[in-house]
Amino acid sequence: MLPLLVILIAGQNTSTLPVTCLDARPDGGLVVAGQGAKLIVLQKPNSSNQWTSRVHTLSQSPTRITQVRLSPDGSLLAVSTGIPGVEGQVLLLDPEKGTPKGPQISARHKDLITALAWSPDGKRLATGSYDRMILIHTLGSKEGPGKISDHSDVITSLEFLVQGRIASTSYDRSVKLFDDKTFSRIQTLADATEWSLGVTVRPSDGLLVSVGNDKLIRLYSMGADKTHSFIRSAFAHSSPIIQAKFSKDGKALVTIGEDRSLKRFAVPELSQIGKPVSIDGLPTGFALSGDTRRAWFATQDGTIRQVSFDDKNEVQALWPETKPTAQIKTKDLGLIRSGTPGVLKITGMDLESLKIIPSTPELKILPKQISATSAEFEILAPGWLGGTSVTLDLQ
Helix, strand or coil: CCCCCEEEEECCCCCCCCEEEEEECCCCCEEEEEECCEEEEEECCCCCCCCEEEEEECCCCCCEEEEEEECCCCCCEEEEEEECCCEEEEEEECCCCCCECCCCCCCCECCCEEEEEECCCCCEEEEEECCCCEEEEECCCCCCCEEECCCCCCEEEEEEECCCEEEEEECCCCEEEEECCCCCEEEEECCCCCCEEEEEECCCCCCEEEEECCCEEEEEEECCCCCEEEEEEEECCCCCEEEEEECCCCCEEEEEECCCEEEEEECCCCCEEEEEEECCCCEEEEEECCCCCEEEEEECCCCEEEEECCCCCCEEEEECCCCCCCEEEEEEECCCECCECEEEEEEEECHHHCCEEECCCCCEEEEEEECCCEEEEEEECCHHHCCCEEEEEEC
16 A cells, blocks of 8 residues: 555635626627626627627726616616625616716615616616615606615516516515606515515516516516406426516516526416526526527626527537636545555536646546546556655646
8 A cells, every 4th residue: 555645636716706697689799797896798790600708897896796787779788886785886888898878877775786677768777776775767867866665675676667667576575566657666466485586577568477586487467457467377497596588579488597497488378498408507697689599698607608599409608718617516536555546536517628737747647537527537656655745736
């Protein structure tokens, strides 16, 4: 037996920040996302199959980007930044250049902004926050914003209805509807059993969908008096549903969940369409193309990917531009004996890019099997290394 050879496996650098939010232009030519204090702009010219990227640093730590939302015509980008427990503000930017555009919004929240929504005409912007407030800002107006303080917990999503309403969800387990002119509450839909995380609306008829921690999709139809009534619900994911979006024609609903899947459902039947898309990493949100043929999703491990909805559900990595760094979940090293190699087994993600660097060249690393999620290596050590310590740096 090789005496007292101690092999230390160095940990990875896990400082990659999550991509916390993203949005996309309906034509699919522009994707914007927030990662820490950086605004990521991914652009695909019509005549090219290649994506280009630009990164704009909007602020310094501890300020960070929490939400991004493109205006209905795609000409303006709302970006919320803030410091936890201190403030949340909105910047109005040129979506391609990342520079300020037009009159800015001066009103601020007392905590991070958690939701953004544009009015259908692009003239107003609604913001929701950890401070439980909803503010309705009129662009270019010298008057202060309209204020709604009706929720008892964090605002998680907002959406304007063309029928003169604003819908909101909250950790207080409710979906609420407000008049978008008087800001008075019209209706509370409070049948959720856990946190309500997302709301989306079909513009043509005001059909409303809410999703949340209870893993359900709930449908509400709008009557002649503009109030909503529950239609049906369906269990859609095995973990909380983060977000939902209607297709442009309103016939399909796309959802993303913490079970690491992206799914499509027929509306109003809520029957699943095709196979779900499996996601590597915990998702933080997604955006949908106008033709519903593509979607873009972001994850906690700092990646942005595009999926094409077809028979293969092909997924393409867009960010970071370089090959993703291997993410290690478990590692196990067997005993090394003289003349007999030890076996190092690793599980994780993107392991094809894994590099193992020994602290001494006499230690031999021989790959036996490598895939995206598992890898196995033989470790050969000469007898004279007994009684020493050797480090394996996993990168």
